[in-house]
Amino acid sequence: MNIGEGIKKFYEKAKDMVAGDVADKVGNAAGDALDKAKDVAGDMKEAVVDKAQDVAQAVVDKVDDIKDSAQDDAADVEERIVDSSKPE
Numbered sequence: 001m002n003i004g005e006g007i008k009k010f011y012e013k014a015k016d017m018v019a020g021d022v023a024d025k026v027g028n029a030a031g032d033a034l035d036k037a038k039d040v041a042g043d044m045k046e047a048v049v050d051k052a053q054d055v056a057q058a059v060v061d062k063v064d065d066i067k068d069s070a071q072d073d074a075a076d077v078e079e080r081i082v083d084s085s086k087p088e
Helices: 003-085
Strands: none
């Protein structure tokens, strides 16, 4: 092997090592970014579920209020009907 071939192999090996290091760093950075995205998505999912539960509870509470009001109104109507059917 002559000096030219030796230098060429040296640069090729150095290039491969640098490219490998860069690829590793990019891969690590991508993995870190993915992990952070998963964490943020998990936090967002939790917040959405909490909000949905709050909204669902508010709807249940409102329906209960409407039901109670309807029952009160029905009782009032029933009382009026009974009162109006009594002879005076």
